[in-house]
Amino acid sequence: MAVSLQTKYPLRPITNNIPSTHRYSLLHVRVTCSATTTRNKPQAKLVVENRFMSPPLSNDPSLQSTWTHRLWVAAGCTTFFASLSKSIIGGVGSHLWLEPALAGYAGYILADLGSGVYHWAIDNYGDESTPIVGTQIEAFQGHHKWPWTITRRQFANNLHALARVITFTVLPLDLAFNDPVVHGFVSTFAFCIMFSQQFHAWAHGTKSKLPPLVVALQDMGVLVSRREHAEHHRAPYNNNYCIVSGAWNKVLDESKVFEALEMVLYFKLGVRPRSWSEPNSEWTEEKDISNNHKV
């Protein structure tokens, strides 16, 4: 006979008398025990799921950068710089500047659109068991519950997943193409996508703590603004998906593109997007903890 026992640690504020070294294991881990009972000796097998039950602390290892993270960011940046160099050198050599510049601008604009579409898909479909993007979906879910933790993530930790995608995508393009216009587009598109998580983190920052240049770029609409992105973090979490400049948000929301896509997917595939249901506790922002931890 198999017996499954699940224990959840209730959410509670950190208590000072718990040693900090133990806090992570006590408060952040859901323990699943499966026990197969024989007549005399139950054989229990302990399975630990690393799932956050309470918000991670600033010194939580999951928020810190590792050397692997840094390597991926370095690799992503290298592919981006190679593309940018090809665009500039090729442009100078061919006496072209306008076309690569326009292609670069198109890259910036379309990166915002791409960020919105990807964000919409990740927010609404799949779960942690989805192949390839499962961990991202879980991360996005945790982000909606505790949005402010993104401001506590170290730089490489925050960007490494996108940097990995950029590395695998841009490297073949660097090797295959020399055209300065192509690389004008690729370099800015790649840069904006890779750094979209940083723009996203800044959009969760407070004005007084952000660099003045960042605040200025947000106010100008070059980067997604704090106010605009805050709209995305209100139930039912179904708008303002773009996180590069946010320029596409108004167009996408007013034209109801995502609503149309959701309806088509529902009728053709029978899948309901998450935003159609009442947000559950896994998704809804924990306002009390958020207010206590905001700076």
Next chain:
Amino acid sequence: MASSSSFFTFSSQTTLHSHLHRNTFLTKTQFPVPTKSSESNFFGLRLSPSTSRSPLSPCSFKSSIFAKVNKGQSAPDFTLKDQNGKPVSLKKYKGKPVVVYFYPADETPGCTKQACAFRDSYEKFKKAGAEVIGISGDDSASHKAFASKYKLPYTLLSDEGNRVRKDWGVPGDLFGALPGRQTYVLDKNGVVQLIYNNQFQPEKHIDETLKFLKAA
């Protein structure tokens, strides 16, 4: 272009009926003629007969919409099960105006907004002497849960297989990928007096139909 938008809006569900005695033209009543075909599909189409010549050639299939149930025609009777599984016939409502609204599916955002808007204005419909009926392809159990959750006071009918939707010629949207959202207002004799189509602004169905009923 209005002609391309009209073609875009009405999918293969609409067919040409030789017995139709007049052509039906697509006119925009609230919005300017769209330059993009997608606009007309989403933002409100009101069908009304017109005998005057328009820039849209009546001879061109692309510019003429031949719905199976048009304004001025007697709506064909049907019998469908309501949310309690009881069969309900349209002819039961003869003698009073009826608002028959076809919607894509229960528990989708637009349909919920529309249902709740009809609920919130139900007293106004009753004051105008009208009854409200919602029809989708969902089964009675789904309708019962939907009506119960949102406390809908009117009848929801289950058009399984979308047979009535096809018979009435309710056009689909996005090249037939989505069931259309179209509302018919029938007078007390069962004759269609208003047809309103709008997929993504569902609350407008209530505004348009109430406005019509109050003016009638």
